């Protein structure tokens with residue numbers, strides 16, 4: 281079963297190997313229906329699906345979960361491994377589009393592109409004076425990257441091409457680690473206190489839950505912009521709202537939220553906040569590639 285519609289172009293090989301149950305585009309299965317048929321499923325492509333313990337209890341024949349993405353944070357992983365169900369994900373496929381969106385968010389926030397678009401379409405008073413929508417440039421600014429894995433490094437490559445100075449913090453690295461690009465290892469607190477843009481690329485695990493909260497906002501400069509397209513709960517959303525209200529930071533761009541798809545109304549009311557609905561991998565190229573790769577994991581499993 282495939283829990284939500286994904287591009288059929290990527291499913292050709294899988295169709296030759298198994299019977300596929302997938303909803304039509306725009307007509308998602310209800311959670312109730314998925315639970316009802318759980319017992320008949322041998323393999324699952326989990327597309328933004330909460331693999332709950334109730335689902336696992338019912339899915340007695342399930343042998344493999346191929347995650348259509350990278351995050352396995354919405355899965356009762358203990359239960360899954362207890363039931364000897366294999367889990368695979370697609371870390372390589374999602375790197376470039378997610379890094380691209382992080383960078384797009386940073387540009388949009390910094391150059392006020394969303395506000396400018398709104399102005400031209402809705403508020404154009406024809407007084408295009410020289411300081412209209414004055415903004416900040418990325419060139420020569422300090423970018424702090426927290427989480428220097430695949431996506432963090434892909435963001436760094438883009439930032440260097442824009443003439444930014446790149447600092448990173450990652451618990452897996454130290455000052456002695458060398459990278460094939462001009463980046464500087466930093467402590468977590470150095471990044472909070474000294475960089476102009478902070479972008480988050482850690483997974484959501486216990487140690488990163490509310491990694492950025494009240495104290496961290498207090499350490500940031502009030503000219504700093506925060507970008508998060510990792511996972512919502514990495515940032516304490518209420519403390520972000522407080523920091524924005526108190527002008528402790530200059531603005532934020534978010535692709536992910538604590539309780540998706542809920543977004544607090546207050547967050548939508550700041551002009552210096554850019555919001556997107558979890559679009560990191562939402563490109564035609566990547567969605568098709570993901571369908572192909574997620575299928576491939578199942579075919580490989582079937583073929584031993």
Ligand code: NAD
Pocket residue numbers: 350351371374375378426427428429430431432449450451452481482483484487488509510511535536558559560561
């Ligand atoms: P990755 O595993 O390659 O890199 C994550 C890095 O975070 C690792 O190097 C790890 O050492 C570091 N890390 C973990 N805990 C840390 C901590 N407490 N402090 C500092 N560093 C820590 O993962 P990736 O492929 O780069 O993906 C990063 C995250 O991006 C994913 O976990 C996922 O949640 C998110 N993501 C979001 C979207 C989207 O649509 N917005 C798409 C893909 C991935």
